[in-house]
Amino acid sequence: MVIKKGFPVAPAIAIGAADAGVEIDQLSKWFAVDKHRVQALDRVSLTVKDGEFLTLLGPSGCGKSTLLRMLAGLDVPDEGDVAVYGVRVERPSLSRGIVFQDHRLLPWLTVRENIVLSLHKSGLSPQEQDARVSELIALVGLTGFDNAKPYQLSGGMSQRAAIARALAPRPRILLLDEPLGALDSLTRTRLQNELVRLWEAERITVVMVTHDVEEAVYLSSRVVVMEPRPGRIQSIIDIDLPRPRKRTDVRLVTLREQILTSLE
């Protein structure tokens, strides 16, 4: 077996369930708000399968973003454990790509420079890094904008560049924190289709946070519905519909109605 030099490689067999990408076990988190301790998450347990497109859906305050930040390693749980591909999450890692709602491209760097920054631990030569960046720029449809600065890009284009930055080091899992939340509805629809295409092309596990029910049912293999005060899982809905899906598919519309009703 040839292992590409330097890329983060997970163990061949994950600890625990063989197909477990993410294992969240009895996870709780509190925040201090005005000297009060507010529980953001209450004993949440969840398993995300390898290669799955899973959505965390819920109203604001349900702890979905907090949960995602703990998968990324940007926050640490007060109780419980998080493991990704058998490795306990303790700090952020390039093996777990993350895209935020605001694109967070560094404004002083070009698109190309922003993406190449995520390859500093890849072990690739400068030429190989350049080739990898070009490949990604093409993959997200930004060819020709290599040397643009973020302030010259539209919101949708910035988010494409942010996705390319997260994908460049070949992570096994992509974490998306309301990545389309700030976009207009036309751009949003287009990027939803792009996300499905990227997920299929890269054969990657995706965990996405959203509060848009239609987006969740259209994109996901499974939807985890969460409720607030304290944040916990209300229900998990399998969406085993074939792809490509149609937004107007009556089964999707029914699922959407069901979820909306359950959230009322």
Added chain:
Amino acid sequence: MAAQQPILTPSAWRPLVVPLLLVAAWLAYSLVRDAGDSATFTSPNAFAIAVAKDTASGFLPGAIVATLARAIAGFLIGAGAGLTVGLAIGLWRPVDRLLSPTIDSARQVALFAWIPLLSAWLGNGEAMKVSLISLGAFFPVALATAVACANVSRHYLEVGQVLELSRRQEVSKIILPAAAPAIVAGLELGLNIAWLGTIGAEYLIGTGYINGMGDGLGAYLAQAREYARMDRILIGVIALALVGLALDRFVSWSSRKVFPWHRQ
């Protein structure tokens, strides 16, 4: 051929309205007023003659050059020290605890209140003047640099964490570029205070006698006052305003060139 652009667009001539009105009022007043008392009034005519004379003799250009050279020398020393100390405070917590309280106290001392101390140690010569100007530039630059480095948006710092940047990369790729516009604003303020401090130093730190144009515009003004020469007082004030404005415009023009994303 493109449509002919009027050379004097409203936005081009509007800033000149107030100065021209002032000159017109001055002209009108000088026509109705008795000439003679040169201690309180000078006519535009006498003013123009004095400008021509002092320019031809080299007295006025020499004074301007001496003042500019002194201001720039003091600014470079003070801003250099301010940048060094500000970076150390902004990037290392222990240095912050060690130096900030002292610097915050010293900063409360008005610039000209340092004169007795500095003249006791350094005499009344060039070393003393340049030290005073440096001190004026030092505080705003050190403060702006420290605050800018310590207050880089958490959003950008999280990008550094997610990309697994080393501390060195975090400083060079994120903290310094993010802090740069605020540091430049501190440099602009430092230059402004150095400029004001230069005039004060030249005016206040008398050498006991007027020894020519090497003493700069401040001494030029002090001498004009000594001999009750209203024409030269006006020349000095206007020269200060114009050179100061030119310096200021030059600095903000160059910072726009260096940080194009900052104004977006």
